[in-house]
Amino acid sequence: MFEALMIRRADGVVTTRLEQVGPDALPEGDVTVQVSHSSLNYKDALAMTRGAPVVRRFPMVPGIDLAGRVVQSHDPVYQPGDQVIATGWGLGESHWGGLAGMARLPGRWLLPRPGGLSARQAMGIGTAGFTAMLCVMALEDGGLTPASGPIIVNGAGGGVGGMAIMLLAQLGYEVVAVTGRPQLHAYLTSLGAAEILPRDTLSPTGKALETARWAGGIDVVGNDALATMCASVMHGGTVAACGLAGGMNLPLTVAPFILRNVRLQGIDSVMCPRPRRMAAWARLARDLDPTRLDSMLHDAPLADAIGIAPRILAGHIRGRTVITVA
Known part of the structure; x- marks a missing residue:
């Protein structure tokens, strides 16, 4: 039993x-x-x-x-x-x-x-860290490097957001965290966030294109926040979308994609093929800072x-x- x-x-x-x-x-x-x-x-x-x-x-x-x-x-x-x-x-x-x-x-x-990870650490990473790593790999697949510019992470206080901040910071990216919980600022800074912005940063303005501010982004919210993120990414940028905490709608135009060559990459961690899983977990074992984790x-x-x-x-x-x- x-x-x-x-x-x-x-x-x-x-x-x-x-x-x-x-x-x-x-x-x-x-x-x-x-x-x-x-x-x-x-x-x-x-x-x-x-x-x-x-x-x-x-x-x-x-x-x-x-x-x-x-x-x-x-x-x-x-x-x-x-x-x-x-x-x-x-x-x-x-x-x-x-x-x-x-x-x-x-x-x-x-x-x-993965070698080097205890069972506790592996579950501390879990689906959240695995998803975050898939998002980081998607940004890399889109050609982004730390020299490309800042990366915005929405939903920074959650598991995926926190893991994404840690991974990006460890890899040398400038990370901009978005959260609706001001009490988490010190915590997010400790994970590696260089700047912390309020949730309404990604509120819709009705514009097809916003001022280009970020080289790429990771979003767990969807809906208006994801649409605004896509409209705010620099030319040639990539956005990885992995959640729908804000809803399943996506109210945006084609402008970011045909005028700025923005890539929107969906992330599915549930049915991810085994070779991609193996690669992501190898990266997690290598790239995560155990102290920050x-x-x-x-x-x-x-x-x-x-x-x-x-x-x-x-x-x-x-x-x-x-x-x-x-």
């Missing part, structure tokens, strides 16, 4: 409780993992408090990230004792995730835990996750929450 957070729905009411579960209840998969650490993401918090639309089948174990040790494998790539991680692929949505003592999943969803992390036991979820949704948690499972 092992402990698991279990999301259930009965008569339209969603509940999340800590339960004792037997190994026979685990879903199908090639590899069984004893989970040591997971993380608590915004998507997990939504799943635990509201269920749908994040959760696609019930009952469900949340947790879009996991790290642990292989205990049984029918996949020739992995052997018992191997240290592995997994992010995305529907974990915590359509397949039981990492907020449990055990997980069973297809071997192709797993990656060897540690300053972002909050640790909590599995039993505390239910109480933390509403605080994440309310914007009361900064950085990343690492869950110690076992």
Whole structure:
């Protein structure tokens, strides 16, 4: 038996409780993992408090990230004792995730835990850091370098934003952070932000093109903020879009793309192909400053996750929450 957070729905009411579960209840998969650490993401918090639309089948174990040790494998790539991680692929949505003592999943969803990273550090990075690295790689694919000019990061107080600031600063970029929480200024500066701007910096003005201020940007908000960011990027710049905290609409014109040659690159961390995943995690292990990473992390036991979820949704948690499972 092992402990698991279990999301259930009965008569339209969603509940999340800590339960004792037997190994026979685990879903199908090639590899069984004893989970040591997971993380608590915004998507997990939504799943635990509201269920749908994040959760696609019930009952469900949340947790879009996991790290642990292989205990049984029918996949020739992995052997018992191997240290592995997994992010995305529907974990915590359509397949039981990492907020449990055990997980069973297809071997192709797993990656060897990168050398130099502990399980705690890997989950401190998790989907947020992985997504941030994919955004940085997209900027690089667009031809941007530290010499290109400043990079704006919207939603800087969240996990993706904070990770993006750390990575960009470590790589030598000038980073401009946008946040609606003034109390985070010292924290964002410690992560490497050179300038911090208020949220209304990216409020719409109705102009097809804004003053060109940034070489590129990373946005987790979408909607008006993303549109204004695209309209404010310099000629030849790239914007990486990876979230929709502000909504799914995108009210902009073609002007930034045909007059300034701006590239808008979408980032999907859930179904990212394995070669790109391997490259991103290798970069994370190499490029992240462990001291700055540690300053972002909050640790909590599995039993505390239910109480933390509403605080994440309310914007009361900064950085990343690492869950110690076992």
